[in-house]
Structure formats: structure tokens, C-alpha cells
Amino acid sequence: MAPFLDPLLIVALALNFVALGVSRIRGVINAVALQGILLGILALFVHSEIGIRGILLVGGTICLKGFVIPRFLVHALREANIQHEVTPVVNYMNSILLGAVGTGLAMVFSSTLPLADTHKGLLLVPASLATVWTGFLMLTTRKKAIMQVLGYLLLENGIFLFGLLLLEAMPLLVEVGVLLDLFTGVFVMGIIIHHISREFASISTEHLTELKE
Amino acid sequence: MNTIIHDSVHVVLAFSLPPLLLGVIAKTKALFAGRVGPPLLQPYYDLFKLFQKGSVYSTTTTWVFRAGAVVGFVSAGIAVLLIPLSGSAAPISFTGDLILFAYLLGLGRFFTASAALDTGSAFEGMGAAREVTFACLAEPAFFLGLLVLAKLSGSLQLSGMLGSSLATHWANAGDSLALVLLSWFIVLLAENSRIPFDDPNTHLELTMIHEVMVLDHGGPAFGMILYGAALKLFVFGALVVRLAVPMTVGSAWLDWPIFVAGLLVVAVVIGVVESTMARLRLTRVPVLLVAACLLSAFAIILLVR
Amino acid sequence: MTELLVVLAIGICASSGVPGLFLRRDSMTGQWVTTVLSVLGAALGIGAIFAFWATGLSRPIALPWSIPGAEFDVAMDGLSAVFLMPIFLVSLLGNVYGLGYWRQTEHPQNGRRLRFFYGTLTAGMALLVIARNSILFMVAWEIMALSNFFLVTTEGHKSEVRDAGWMYLVATHVATLCLFALFAVLHVTNGSFTLVASSQRAGSSGTAAAIFVLALVGFGLKAGVMPLHIWLPSSHAASPSHVSAMMSGVVIKMGIYGLMRVTSFLGAPSLEWSAVVLGLGVVSGVLGVVYAIGQHDVKRLLAYHSIENIGIIVIGLGLALIGRSLGRADWIVLGLAGSLLHVWNHALFKALLFLSAGSAIHAAHSREIDHLGGLSKSMPWTSLCFVIGAVAICGLPPLNGFVSEFLIYIGLFHTLGSTGGTSFVWAAFAVPILALIGALALACFAKAYGAVFLGTPRSEHATHAHESPQSMLWPMGVLVVCCLVIGTAPTVTMPILGRAIADWAPGLGDADSILAASAPIGRVGVMGLVLILGTLLGGIALWIRNRRQSVERGTTWACGYVAPTSRMQYTSSSFAQMVVGLFGWVLHPTIRKPKDFPLFPAPTSFHSHVPDAVLDFVVLPIFRFAAWLFSWFRVFQRGNIQAYLLYVFLALIALLLWS
Incomplete structure (x- = not known):
């Protein structure tokens, strides 16, 4: 497709690892936000005749994922007095290595997928799978609720990438729907984070186990 | 330019330029801090002064202590003859010289670390332990980058891998090469104990890796170590420059200045990195090095998948 | 002719310990007789090997034997010769070393037994590598295995030694069991017990897989490939040092020999199995050295390094097998040449390391690295030998370890240059792993050498250590010379390796010229010489400089503290701590450290241990x-x-x- 596709995707992939390896929550937020912006730009490159509606939608995506949600999270970080450390369950080094293994597997797996010929050699599919995998890692191996939100964001980024492949078949409208869900999700999580921090004076999800009784 | 002149230019540059790089880095940092800074040629004065000085050897030490300085210097001095500086081949070039290159630096590391342990000082032991540990992660990153270059060039000589043919590969495999470039730059910072791995400026026990390892050296032996370290910086800087600017103009009289300019730019970049970044916490150093390995690993995977 | 000489040498070696059994316990006469006999036998054997290399003539001996299917069938070929050499060399040097290390007058209880089994071990292994009949092979294998058991349990009055011996015995018999099954399967497919290349390929794919698995487990156990290595560290640590040298340098190579011999007549293996071999090599290489770093016992550390080096050897073999699967001559030649040369090199530098470590242990009465230290001043020659062994084992130029790793590196790099369908580019990923192994080995030996020989002594015994007698130093000197010669003039080994490769993979073409074309070994040797010369010049320059200027002696700079003691030195555990931490997910180190520090701290202790996972x-x-x-x-x-x-x-x- 476009000559800039692969380099941009590589940067997006590298941002996955930054998100896994950085120890400050602000760093993770920035990485995820940058990735969101990058993917928005990517969408512009993938299709030459995108139309004014498309540009508006892409602009909205960039705006939401790159600025609104991160701003919102930073705000939550400040309001709920969250510590800046990520507090991983699996340490940074092993998270990165797990991420690398997942990315490698994504590369191998995507070469076996029955893709359309135009999509065969592209990094798009592996990058999408790898980003989804990173999102899962983030969801499962980080303690704080705010990191879960970031995990969801990464997950959404991965799905967005996959959606780029099917741009003709899947209108951007669907993407808008996903985005809306996400935004609501983040909103709800924001409220939950607020409540957790009020109830337990910390936002570690470990405390939620206390609710099982 | 025929081979003899070319080789002599190589030797002269390789042995005269390294301390200047240190000077450029120091000057850049001074400018960032708003100071005037030491003169550009200060490292030369330092070396000259050190070679004039007497030495104090600890009573604990044996011949290994002196061997550390000598082997560290000699191995870096031979390594510098193996890498191509401008478009044409290095003075010493044969199939597999890349392996000799990496292992020569390893030999230097082994003896400098042993020399540190020879003093029986806890500080130097700490420095030596860190030096050899971080090298364990930097080495694979370096070799993964070599794999990329070997795959692209089909050659197993540094002169072939980093030769002018590399310019054509930037067009068709630019992603991979960019990843390798980034990875090797991290390796450069790690192998030469620059920020964010180590702060070479403290010059005291507060330094974590290289400087603390050579704490007990003095006089000519310390001069050898400093010069050896500068050579090592030059070597890695040259690799990065060759990787980033592989194109040759055709006239050797222009290629050499381009190379020197590239090297100075690298020194300035190091200075900028040192001025704008903080030193990493020691426990986070391996994470960055593993990241460097992964960058190179993805570079090669992109090529062969 | 050569076969006859080798059989004669085997006979002399086997019986070298017998006269000693009938001589007085408290005199050295028996030891001298044994040593002279075994040196004669080994020298005869070495002479025979050189004769074989010079003439290239082989006249197999085949004598009938009453056991059904068995035949006393021995023959020389390139592969056997390569493996015979270290057997006789290390045995010879080990016996001489024993004169000082395990004196009959100091060990009246077990000295005679030790020397008897040392001879039979040598004989068993030598017979093993020239046997061409699988029953004779098994007999030799058992002679080797049992002699080795009695050698491990030399100091059987210690419980750790008995435990080690017991584990060794179990492991070696599992291996024997696998080999019984292996040869039975081979007999079924080939119809004979002869161990020579047959034109037919071994059976269906199922049979071939069975043969491969049995050979891998049976020979892998003996070689100590990673998941099968469990017996190796403790038995190497428990044996006397010249026995450890023999075991680590030579005995475990018999597993490699077995693998090579069996794969030599199986035809082209399937790619999957070749890749498994390469993978096993990678695992052994990395984990072996990682475990080594965590050790506190210098001999256990060296033992884990044997696992690492076996890993490197197996990587080379795996590459050669992959080359065979895909029909790539350059991969076969480079992989196998590196592998075989590393067999030699490891025998040389590991024997050197065990002998010099033994010399240090002999003088300082401890195997604990953190109890030693500072031996460089009291034992300069031993220290020099150890550091040369250390540089060699790390694969650093200008010594021999570099040459073999160089060949394997080049071979692995060659896998990048793929042509169409017959490529296996993943093998190239062994390159960074080999680099990782090298760097880790360097860290490990910086630690071992630094903690044992440098700094100041950490214990009373280490303070009063004295240099070992000449009979212990000379064997080490010979090994040092061998390491230097292979490191600086590696071309001398090339025809020998070429011949072995031709015997391993018949129909390959001219192995020598492929080797010469793809790896400029001569240049490596020259560069080694340049490096040595440069270091000498640099040393002289520093010396001259220091003569002109004032040179003072003082205490080590301890940041203003003027009375540093030996206990303030960085210990080997601290040195290794970061690497152990990095690989904590595989090592599972147990660390006991003080939890809380009260206002007035009481005496406290720190303990760390790396179990074998x-x-x-x-x-x-x-x-x-x-x-x-x-x-x-x-x-x-x-x-x-x-x-x-x-x-x-x-x-x-x-x-x-x-x-």
C-alpha cells in the first residue's frame, strides 16, 4: 500500500514495548496516546480516496485516543492521588520478553493465515495481533485499575489495526461504534477507579478480592 | 587513493581522533549546561599528562593489574584496524573478522575486570561485575545487528557489510537498518558506559560501571585505559556512522571528511543524550539492553520472515 | 598397523595399574611403575595416531569372538583418531599430575585403586572409539562407565561422594539401557551388529525416529546435554581433580562420539530432528553457563561449564546435521569442523582448568570460591595456567577456544545465505545465543579467576598456600602450549579435521578445500600472533615508562578508608548476583538474608544457593x-x-x- 506503512507500524510495535517496559504510569499513558495518534495517521495513509467524512472520523479518533482519553486518565491520576509506579505482577523485563514472544508468535501465526494476496507481506496483521497481545498482557499483569484501562486502549488499538485491513468492507462507522464503546468504558472505569480509591485508599485491584464475601 | 595511503590515513585517524570525541562530548554537555567547558583538546592534554606521571600500585596487585591496562588498550587498538572507516576496506579484513572484532573487545573486558578484582576493592569488584553483566546483554544485540547486515550484504567481512553497497539497502530494507541503527546506538552507550547507563563525569566512587572499575589505576597505566576507552568509543561510533551514512561520493578526499563529520555528529548526539537524560536506575539498565536486543531481533525477523 | 599399535597401547594402559596392586601401600614405587607404564602406553597410542595421520593407512583387525553376533572388530578412521587423541593425551598428563596431587604415601587407602581404574578408564574409552562392532562397543562402554564410577567414588568414605557416585551410576545405566535398545533396533534394521556405514537408510521414519531418540537420550546422558545433565556437576565435584579433568575433558565426549558415529551411518536425517539437536545445544549452552555463574564450588562451576561447552559442540553438530538434511556442504563442513575442534579444545582447556583448580584446592584445602583468594601471589604458575585456561574457555583470541567458536559462528552465519526452498534461516538465531554464551562465560570466569586467585586471601589456608610441585605444573604447561599452538597455528588441525569430516559424511567432496574457502583459519592464527606481540610490546612500553617515572606501592584505594580487610572484598556471590537475578526465572536461587535491621544489629548472615532445577x-x-x-x-x-x-x-x- 503506502511506503510509510511499515515504518509507522514498526514504531507502533516499539510503542507496545515502551508501554510494557516503562515504570511510570504517565509514560505508559503517553506511549498509548502516541500509538493512538499514529494509528489515526496510518488510516489516512492506507486509503488514498478517503473522503471528507473519513478525514473527519480519523480526526475524531486521533482526538479521542490521542488527547481526550489520555487527558482524562492523567486527570484521574491526579485526582485519585495515584502513585506513579506501575506495580507490575510480572516484572518489566519479563513483561517485555513475554511481549516479544507474543510478537514473534504473531509474526509466525499471521504468515499462516489465509489472507488476501494484497495483505500477504504486510506487517499490518502481525502488528495488530501483537498489539492485542500486549493489551492482554497489560490487563493481566498489572495491579492498578488505571493500567487496566490502558490495557483496553491497547486492545482497541490492535482491533483498529485489524480493521484497517477491511476498510472497504467495514465502514468507519463500525469503528466509530467501537470507539464510542471504549469511551464509555473508560468513562465507567474512571468512575470505578474513583470509587475504589475512595473506598480502599488505593487503586490496586487486589483489594477487589475483598469484595467476594 | 591507493591502498597504502588509504591504510595510513585509516591508522592516523583511528589513533588520533578518539580523544577528540571525548572533548566534543564534554563541550556539548558544557554548552547545554551554559558553561564554557574544557577546551576541545583537553583529553589530549590529560593523556599527555598521565603518561608523564609516576604510578602508585596497590600492594595487593599482581601482574594481572598491569595486564588489564595493556590488554584493554591493545585489543581496542587492533579492533580499530578491523572496521571500515570510509567506503573502502579496513587495513585488516578477512571473512569472519566481525567475530574477531567482538571477541577482541571481550578480551579487553576480561582483563580490565580481572585487573579490577586484583585490587581486592569492593568498589572495583562492583564495577567489574556490572561491566561484564551488562556486556552479556549488549553482545547479543550487537550480533543480531550483524546478522541483519550479513543477510543484506551476503558478506561476512565488516568491510563488505558496512561497505558502500549498504546505501542501496537503505532503500529496500530501511526499516530493518533503522532498527539496527537504534539498537547499535544503545549498545554504543552501554559499551562505553555513557548516560543513561553510567555517568562517566563523576569520576569517583559514585560512578557505577567503568570509571569505578579503574579506580585504582594511575599514571601511564591509567592513560592506557583512558586511551583504550576512547578507542572503544571511536570504534562503536565508526560502526554507527558507517551504518547511518554508508554512501560514498567516489572521491576518497571527500569520503574521509564526511566520515569525520559523521563521527563528530555522533559525539554531539551522545552529548545531547547525556545532557537531556538522567542516569537509569541500575535495576532498569537490563530492560533497556533487552529492548536493544529486541530491536535488532525484529530487524532480522522483518528480513527473513 | 596403526590399529595394532593402538590395541597394544590399550593393553598397556589397561594393565598399568596392576603391578601397583601387588606393591607396598606406603611406598611410591607402585605409583612410579604405574605412571611410567601408562605414559608409555599413552605415548605409544599418540604415536600410532600420528602414524595414522601421516600415512592415512588403516588395517582393521577382526577376530572372532564366542559371543553370538560379536566380533573383536576394530578399525581406525578420521573420526576415531580425533577422539583418540585427547583420551591418550589427558590420560598421560593426568597420571603425571597424580604423582604430585594424589601421592600414594598420602593416600595409602585408595591411591592404588584410583590408578588402576584410571588405566582401565583410558583403555575402555580408547577401545570404544575404535570398536566397529556394537557388542564390543557396549563392552567398552561398560568398562568405561564402571571404571569411571570407581574413580568418582575414590573418597567413598564421604557421604557426598557416595551420593554423587550413586547418581552417576543410575544415570550411566539409564544410558546403557538406551544403547542396548538402540543397537537392538539397529540390528533389526541393518541385520548386523557392525558399526559401519551401510548403503541402506535405517528403516521407516518411525524406526529412524526411534533410533534418533534412543541415541539422543543414551549418548546425551553421557555427554551431559542439558536436561540430561543431572549426574554431571556432583560427580565432577566429588572426584579428585585429575579424574575430573579426565571426565570433563574426555569421558563426556564419548557421548558426542557416539552421536557422531551413529549419525554418520544413518544417512541424511530429517530436518526436524536436526533442528532438535541444534535446539538441545542452544539450551545446554545457555543454561549450562547460567548455572555455572551461580555456583560457589569451583569444581561444580567448572562442571557446569562442561555442560555449556557440550552445548557449543552440539550446536556445531546440529548445524552439520541440518546441512546434511538440506544437502548443504558448507554447513556440514563448518559445523562439524567447529564441533570436532571444540571437542579437542574443550579437552585441552577444561583439563587445564581442572588441573590448575585442583592445584589451588590442593594448596588451600577448600573448593569454596569464597574461601579462597589471593592465590596469585603464592602460586604464580598455577594462576597463570588458570587464567590461560579461562581465556581459552571464554573463546577469546588468541587461544584455541576462539578458533572452534569462529568456525561454528561462520557456519551459522552461512545459514543466512539461503537459496530457495532449502533454507533453514532460523539456525542463524544461534549466533546471538552463542554471543550470549560467550559473554556469560566471560563473566563467570572473571568471577572465578578474580575470586580464587586475585585480591587478598579470604581464609587461613589460602594465606599459607604454596606453589604445587613440578610434577603438577608440567602437565599444565603442556596443556598451555597445546592451547597456544591451536590458537596461533590452527591450520595444522585442518587436514585432520578434513579427514574426520570426510569419514563422517562420505561423498561430500573435498572437505579441506571447502573449509579453506569459507573460513580463513590461517588469518585467525596470524591475528592471534599479532595480538600476543602487541600485548608484549604494550607491556614493555608500560614497563619502560614505569622505570623512568617513580613507582610507589600503597594500599588499595578504598575511598578514604585506610585499613581495608580481605572480608571487604567483593565476593564471588556478589559478583554473580546480577546475572543470577536476571536469570532468576530459570535458576530459582534460594537466598536467606537478614530481614530486619534492629537498632542494635546482632551478628547476621547471608546465604545463597542455586539448586539444579x-x-x-x-x-x-x-x-x-x-x-x-x-x-x-x-x-x-x-x-x-x-x-x-x-x-x-x-x-x-x-x-x-x-x-
């Missing part, structure tokens, strides 16, 4: 489970004769019903 977390639990399972059978162990008679009767009935 395979042994402690896999094998022992399985064995414990099996023991628990079998404890149910104790119900049947009544102890009275009536019950046993009842069992016999019941068994009889059952058999009757069966038919």
Missing part, C-alpha cells in the same frame, strides 16, 4: 513419587517364607492359566 524440581520429585508408589508393594514383603512360597505357587498357577 532439573534435578531438584523434576527428577527428584518424580523419584519420590515413584518411591511412594512402590511403597505399596511392601505389603507383599511379608518376611516369612510361607508367604513367598505362596507367591511362587500363585505365579505358577497364573502362568498355567495364561497358556
Whole structure:
């Protein structure tokens, strides 16, 4: 497709690892936000005749994922007095290595997928799978609720990438729907984070186990 | 330019330029801090002064202590003859010289670390332990980058891998090469104990890796170590420059200045990195090095998948 | 001709310990007789090998034997010669070393036994590598295995030694069992017990897989490939040092020899199995060295390094096998040449390291690295030998380890240059792993050398250490010279390796010229010389500089503290701590450290230990489970004769019903 596709995707992939390896929550937020912006730009490159509606939608995506949600999270970080450390369950080094293994597997797996010929050699599919995998890692191996939100964001980024492949078949409208869900999700999580921090004076999800009784 | 002149230019540059790089880095940092800074040629004065000085050897030490300085210097001095500086081949070039290159630096590391342990000082032991540990992660990153270059060039000589043919590969495999470039730059910072791995400026026990390892050296032996370290910086800087600017103009009289300019730019970049970044916490150093390995690993995977 | 000489040498070696058994316990006469005999035997053997290399003539001996299927069938070929050389060389040097290290007058209880089995071990291995009949092979294998067991248990009055010997015995017999099965399968497919290349490929793919698995497990156990290495560290640590040198340098190579011999007549293996071999090599290489770094016992550390080096050898072999699967001559030649040369090199530098470590242990009476230190001043020659061995084992120029790793590196780099469908580019990923292994080995030996020989002594014994006698130093000197010669003039080994490769992969073409074309070994040697020369010049320059200027002596700079003691030195555990931490997910180190520091701290202690994960977390639990399972059978162990008679009767009935 476009000559800039692969380099941009590589940067997006590298941002996955930054998100896994950085120890400050602000760093993770920035990485995820940058990735969101990058993917928005990517969408512009993938299709030459995108139309004014498309540009508006892409602009909205960039705006939401790159600025609104991160701003919102930073705000939550400040309001709920969250510590800046990520507090991983699996340490940074092993998270990165797990991420690398997942990315490698994504590369191998995507070469076996029955893709359309135009999509065969592209990094798009592996990058999408790898980003989804990173999102899962983030969801499962980080303690704080705010990191879960970031995990969801990464997950959404991965799905967005996959959606780029099917741009003709899947209108951007669907993407808008996903985005809306996400935004609501983040909103709800924001409220939950607020409540957790009020109830337990910390936002570690470990405390939620206390609710099982 | 025929081979003899070319080789002599190589030797002269390789042995005269390294301390200047240190000077450029120091000057850049001074400018960032708003100071005037030491003169550009200060490292030369330092070396000259050190070679004039007497030495104090600890009573604990044996011949290994002196061997550390000598082997560290000699191995870096031979390594510098193996890498191509401008478009044409290095003075010493044969199939597999890349392996000799990496292992020569390893030999230097082994003896400098042993020399540190020879003093029986806890500080130097700490420095030596860190030096050899971080090298364990930097080495694979370096070799993964070599794999990329070997795959692209089909050659197993540094002169072939980093030769002018590399310019054509930037067009068709630019992603991979960019990843390798980034990875090797991290390796450069790690192998030469620059920020964010180590702060070479403290010059005291507060330094974590290289400087603390050579704490007990003095006089000519310390001069050898400093010069050896500068050579090592030059070597890695040259690799990065060759990787980033592989194109040759055709006239050797222009290629050499381009190379020197590239090297100075690298020194300035190091200075900028040192001025704008903080030193990493020691426990986070391996994470960055593993990241460097992964960058190179993805570079090669992109090529062969 | 050469076969006859080798058989003669084997005979002399085997019987070298016999006269000593009849001589007085408290005199050195028996030891001298044994040593002279075994040196004669080994020298004869070495002479025969050189004669073989010079003439290239082989005249196999085949004598009938009363056992069905068996034949006393021995022959020389390139592969056998390569493996014979270290057997005789290390045996010779080990015996001379024993004159100082294990003096009969100091060890009247077990000295004679040790030397007797040292001879039979040598003989068994030498017979093993020239045997061309699988039953003769098994006989030699058992002679080797049992002699080795008696050598490991030389100091059988110590419980750790008995435990090590017991584990060794179990492991070696599992290996023997696999080999029985292997040769049975081979007999079924080939129709004979002869161990020579047959034109037919071994059976169907199922049979081929069975042969491969059996060979891998059987020979892998002997070689100490990673998941099968459990017996190796403790038995190497428990044996006397010249026995450890023999085991680590030579005995475990018999596993490699077996693998090479079996794969030589199996034809082209499937790519998957070749890749498995390469993978096993990678695993052994990395984990071996990682475990080594965590060790506190200098001999256990060296033992884990044997696992690492076996890993490197297996990587080379795996590359050669992959080359064979895909029909790539350059991969075969480079992989196998590197592998075989590393067999030699490892025999040389590991024997050197064990002998010099033994010399240090002999003088300082401790194997604990953190109890030693500062031996460089009291034992300069031993220290020099150890550091040369260390540089060699790290694969650093200008010594021999670099040459073999160089060949393997080049071979692995060659896998990048793929042509169409017959490529296996993943093998190239062994390159960074080999680099990782090299760097880790460097860290490990910086630690070992630094903590044992440098700094100041950490214990009373280490303070009063003295240099070992000449009989211990000379064998080390010979090994040092060998390391230097292979490192600086590696071309001398090339025709020898070429011949072995031609015997391993017949129909390959001219191995020598492929080797010469793809790896400029001569240049490597020259660069080694340049490096040595440069270092000498640099040393002289520093010396001259120091002569002109004032040179003072003072205490080590300890940041203003003027009375540093030896206990303030960085210990080997601290040195290794970061690497152990990095690999904590595989090593599972147990660390006991003080938890809280009260206002007035009491004396406290720190303890760290790296268990062997395979042994402690896999094998022992399985064995414990099996023991628990079998404890149910104790119900049947009544102890009275009536019950046993009842069992016999019941068994009889059952058999009757069966038919």
C-alpha cells in the first residue's frame, strides 16, 4: 500500500514495548496516546480516496485516543492521588520478553493465515495481533485499575489495526461504534477507579478480592 | 587513493581522533549546561599528562593489574584496524573478522575486570561485575545487528557489510537498518558506559560501571585505559556512522571528511543524550539492553520472515 | 598397523595399574611403575595416531569372538583418531599430575585403586572409539562407565561422594539401557551388529525416529546435554581433580562420539530432528553457563561449564546435521569442523582448568570460591595456567577456544545465505545465543579467576598456600602450549579435521578445500600472533615508562578508608548476583538474608544457593513419587517364607492359566 506503512507500524510495535517496559504510569499513558495518534495517521495513509467524512472520523479518533482519553486518565491520576509506579505482577523485563514472544508468535501465526494476496507481506496483521497481545498482557499483569484501562486502549488499538485491513468492507462507522464503546468504558472505569480509591485508599485491584464475601 | 595511503590515513585517524570525541562530548554537555567547558583538546592534554606521571600500585596487585591496562588498550587498538572507516576496506579484513572484532573487545573486558578484582576493592569488584553483566546483554544485540547486515550484504567481512553497497539497502530494507541503527546506538552507550547507563563525569566512587572499575589505576597505566576507552568509543561510533551514512561520493578526499563529520555528529548526539537524560536506575539498565536486543531481533525477523 | 599399535597401547594402559596392586601401600614405587607404564602406553597410542595421520593407512583387525553376533572388530578412521587423541593425551598428563596431587604415601587407602581404574578408564574409552562392532562397543562402554564410577567414588568414605557416585551410576545405566535398545533396533534394521556405514537408510521414519531418540537420550546422558545433565556437576565435584579433568575433558565426549558415529551411518536425517539437536545445544549452552555463574564450588562451576561447552559442540553438530538434511556442504563442513575442534579444545582447556583448580584446592584445602583468594601471589604458575585456561574457555583470541567458536559462528552465519526452498534461516538465531554464551562465560570466569586467585586471601589456608610441585605444573604447561599452538597455528588441525569430516559424511567432496574457502583459519592464527606481540610490546612500553617515572606501592584505594580487610572484598556471590537475578526465572536461587535491621544489629548472615532445577524440581520429585508408589508393594514383603512360597505357587498357577 503506502511506503510509510511499515515504518509507522514498526514504531507502533516499539510503542507496545515502551508501554510494557516503562515504570511510570504517565509514560505508559503517553506511549498509548502516541500509538493512538499514529494509528489515526496510518488510516489516512492506507486509503488514498478517503473522503471528507473519513478525514473527519480519523480526526475524531486521533482526538479521542490521542488527547481526550489520555487527558482524562492523567486527570484521574491526579485526582485519585495515584502513585506513579506501575506495580507490575510480572516484572518489566519479563513483561517485555513475554511481549516479544507474543510478537514473534504473531509474526509466525499471521504468515499462516489465509489472507488476501494484497495483505500477504504486510506487517499490518502481525502488528495488530501483537498489539492485542500486549493489551492482554497489560490487563493481566498489572495491579492498578488505571493500567487496566490502558490495557483496553491497547486492545482497541490492535482491533483498529485489524480493521484497517477491511476498510472497504467495514465502514468507519463500525469503528466509530467501537470507539464510542471504549469511551464509555473508560468513562465507567474512571468512575470505578474513583470509587475504589475512595473506598480502599488505593487503586490496586487486589483489594477487589475483598469484595467476594 | 591507493591502498597504502588509504591504510595510513585509516591508522592516523583511528589513533588520533578518539580523544577528540571525548572533548566534543564534554563541550556539548558544557554548552547545554551554559558553561564554557574544557577546551576541545583537553583529553589530549590529560593523556599527555598521565603518561608523564609516576604510578602508585596497590600492594595487593599482581601482574594481572598491569595486564588489564595493556590488554584493554591493545585489543581496542587492533579492533580499530578491523572496521571500515570510509567506503573502502579496513587495513585488516578477512571473512569472519566481525567475530574477531567482538571477541577482541571481550578480551579487553576480561582483563580490565580481572585487573579490577586484583585490587581486592569492593568498589572495583562492583564495577567489574556490572561491566561484564551488562556486556552479556549488549553482545547479543550487537550480533543480531550483524546478522541483519550479513543477510543484506551476503558478506561476512565488516568491510563488505558496512561497505558502500549498504546505501542501496537503505532503500529496500530501511526499516530493518533503522532498527539496527537504534539498537547499535544503545549498545554504543552501554559499551562505553555513557548516560543513561553510567555517568562517566563523576569520576569517583559514585560512578557505577567503568570509571569505578579503574579506580585504582594511575599514571601511564591509567592513560592506557583512558586511551583504550576512547578507542572503544571511536570504534562503536565508526560502526554507527558507517551504518547511518554508508554512501560514498567516489572521491576518497571527500569520503574521509564526511566520515569525520559523521563521527563528530555522533559525539554531539551522545552529548545531547547525556545532557537531556538522567542516569537509569541500575535495576532498569537490563530492560533497556533487552529492548536493544529486541530491536535488532525484529530487524532480522522483518528480513527473513 | 596403526590399529595394532593402538590395541597394544590399550593393553598397556589397561594393565598399568596392576603391578601397583601387588606393591607396598606406603611406598611410591607402585605409583612410579604405574605412571611410567601408562605414559608409555599413552605415548605409544599418540604415536600410532600420528602414524595414522601421516600415512592415512588403516588395517582393521577382526577376530572372532564366542559371543553370538560379536566380533573383536576394530578399525581406525578420521573420526576415531580425533577422539583418540585427547583420551591418550589427558590420560598421560593426568597420571603425571597424580604423582604430585594424589601421592600414594598420602593416600595409602585408595591411591592404588584410583590408578588402576584410571588405566582401565583410558583403555575402555580408547577401545570404544575404535570398536566397529556394537557388542564390543557396549563392552567398552561398560568398562568405561564402571571404571569411571570407581574413580568418582575414590573418597567413598564421604557421604557426598557416595551420593554423587550413586547418581552417576543410575544415570550411566539409564544410558546403557538406551544403547542396548538402540543397537537392538539397529540390528533389526541393518541385520548386523557392525558399526559401519551401510548403503541402506535405517528403516521407516518411525524406526529412524526411534533410533534418533534412543541415541539422543543414551549418548546425551553421557555427554551431559542439558536436561540430561543431572549426574554431571556432583560427580565432577566429588572426584579428585585429575579424574575430573579426565571426565570433563574426555569421558563426556564419548557421548558426542557416539552421536557422531551413529549419525554418520544413518544417512541424511530429517530436518526436524536436526533442528532438535541444534535446539538441545542452544539450551545446554545457555543454561549450562547460567548455572555455572551461580555456583560457589569451583569444581561444580567448572562442571557446569562442561555442560555449556557440550552445548557449543552440539550446536556445531546440529548445524552439520541440518546441512546434511538440506544437502548443504558448507554447513556440514563448518559445523562439524567447529564441533570436532571444540571437542579437542574443550579437552585441552577444561583439563587445564581442572588441573590448575585442583592445584589451588590442593594448596588451600577448600573448593569454596569464597574461601579462597589471593592465590596469585603464592602460586604464580598455577594462576597463570588458570587464567590461560579461562581465556581459552571464554573463546577469546588468541587461544584455541576462539578458533572452534569462529568456525561454528561462520557456519551459522552461512545459514543466512539461503537459496530457495532449502533454507533453514532460523539456525542463524544461534549466533546471538552463542554471543550470549560467550559473554556469560566471560563473566563467570572473571568471577572465578578474580575470586580464587586475585585480591587478598579470604581464609587461613589460602594465606599459607604454596606453589604445587613440578610434577603438577608440567602437565599444565603442556596443556598451555597445546592451547597456544591451536590458537596461533590452527591450520595444522585442518587436514585432520578434513579427514574426520570426510569419514563422517562420505561423498561430500573435498572437505579441506571447502573449509579453506569459507573460513580463513590461517588469518585467525596470524591475528592471534599479532595480538600476543602487541600485548608484549604494550607491556614493555608500560614497563619502560614505569622505570623512568617513580613507582610507589600503597594500599588499595578504598575511598578514604585506610585499613581495608580481605572480608571487604567483593565476593564471588556478589559478583554473580546480577546475572543470577536476571536469570532468576530459570535458576530459582534460594537466598536467606537478614530481614530486619534492629537498632542494635546482632551478628547476621547471608546465604545463597542455586539448586539444579532439573534435578531438584523434576527428577527428584518424580523419584519420590515413584518411591511412594512402590511403597505399596511392601505389603507383599511379608518376611516369612510361607508367604513367598505362596507367591511362587500363585505365579505358577497364573502362568498355567495364561497358556
